[in-house]
Amino acid sequence: MLISEKMKQTDFSAAESALVNYILEKGTAIEEQTIKEIAQATFVHPSTLIRVSKKLGFAGWVELKTAFLEEQTYLQTYFDTVDANLPFSATDGLMTIANKVATLERTTIDDTLSLLNHDNLQKAKQLLLQANQIKIFGSNANTLIAQDFALKMRRIKKNVIISQTMGENAYEAYNCHPKDCCILISYTGENEMIIQTAEILQKQQIPIIGLTSIGENSLAAASDAALRLTTRERLYSKIGNYTINTSICYLLDVLYSCCFAEEYSLNLNHLIKIGEHVDTRKSSSSIMEESSEARVHFTESFRPN
Incomplete structure (x- = not known):
């Protein structure tokens, strides 16, 4: 469960709820605010921030604030050009769909x-x-x-x-x-x-x-x-x-x-050695062709001293 979701589902007092609503509304804007500034903005005692933090499972305000900001930063990063749930529309053409799916996959890996x-x-x-x-x-x-x-x-x-x-x-x-x-x-x-x-x-x-x-x-x-x-x-x-x-x-x-x-060289040489014996595939492309000279050079390059 996300911290923001937990905030919405936890039972708080009226004062604590006012503080939580403020945090959720401001999001990453609370980064530069001190405990005193947030307390004044929400008309609560500074100790309220500590109580809310502990109700959410954190040791104190600094720990909650750090985790909350990290979560909000993550949620606001990436995926600004493509929707993870609906990456393309009914009217998109074939190449548009292809480009959007490619963008989605690149974004997902990042x-x-x-x-x-x-x-x-x-x-x-x-x-x-x-x-x-x-x-x-x-x-x-x-x-x-x-x-x-x-x-x-x-x-x-x-x-x-x-x-x-x-x-x-x-x-x-x-x-x-x-x-x-x-x-x-x-x-x-x-x-x-x-x-x-x-x-x-x-x-x-x-x-x-x-x-x-x-x-x-x-x-x-x-x-x-x-x-x-x-x-x-x-x-x-x-x-x-x-x-x-x-x-x-x-x-x-x-x-x-x-x-x-x-065990890089050991594993690589193992795969190459087995491949030489069992991989009998033929290729019409020079890119895929195996070269015995290249294999010798490659394995020698990674042989342990």
């Missing part, structure tokens, strides 16, 4: 990148590298999207399995080993099946990497490393899950790339 936190990403990478087995839990299209990640990871000898059998998630979660790591994907962070899975994994002390929306939600709270998805789409009044799917693909590609980079 938006998701802005949500990435170095420490969380580092934690997620270490959990994946240390795991004997990586298990992915999702629902509907999320499990389909994860298949490419699983394939790429298996090609560099990382054991990745996707839970795909309907109704078996709880059993598969219970059967996970303490040295496993699980990736749970839920846009809302409140999917009942995913939360049940997370609770089982927590009881068994199995690390969780969560891919979910911004703000407070159950999956983020249960995750050892929470990577945030672009949070722009409504639940169903939209043309499609464009930004959600693109955001998931991007984050999984980042996780794979970080794991690959840990």
Whole structure:
């Protein structure tokens, strides 16, 4: 749940409500205001700001103000030229649609990148590298999207399995080993099946990497490393899950790339060596053609000293 949403749903006194309404109305304009200035503008005692902060789960006003400004800045950044829910209209031509979808995907990746936190990403990478087995839990299209990640990871000898059998998630979660790591994907962070899975994994002390929306939600709270998805789409009044799917693909590609980079030359040489034996595809384009001289030069360049 976003802080702004929590403000609207929390039970406040009359004085506290006046303060909250002011904060919501002013948005990022409160950045330069002091506690005293805000209190005077809303005709409340400065201690009211502290009470409101604690009711919202923050230690104090500075912590609430910082988090609120970060949230508002995110919501006002990107997506100023395209609507995530209705990226094109009924009257748009083919190339207009193509351009708008391209803009939407580029914007989504930039938006998701802005949500990435170095420490969380580092934690997620270490959990994946240390795991004997990586298990992915999702629902509907999320499990389909994860298949490419699983394939790429298996090609560099990382054991990745996707839970795909309907109704078996709880059993598969219970059967996970303490040295496993699980990736749970839920846009809302409140999917009942995913939360049940997370609770089982927590009881068994199995690390969780969560891919979910911004703000407070159950999956983020249960995750050892929470990577945030672009949070722009409504639940169903939209043309499609464009930004959600693109955001998931991007984050999984980042996780794979970080794991690959840990042993870059070893993984690259491994893929090239296998490809030389098993990839028999033919190409009519010189761009795609493999050159034996180039392969030797490439692998030599990345050979450890």
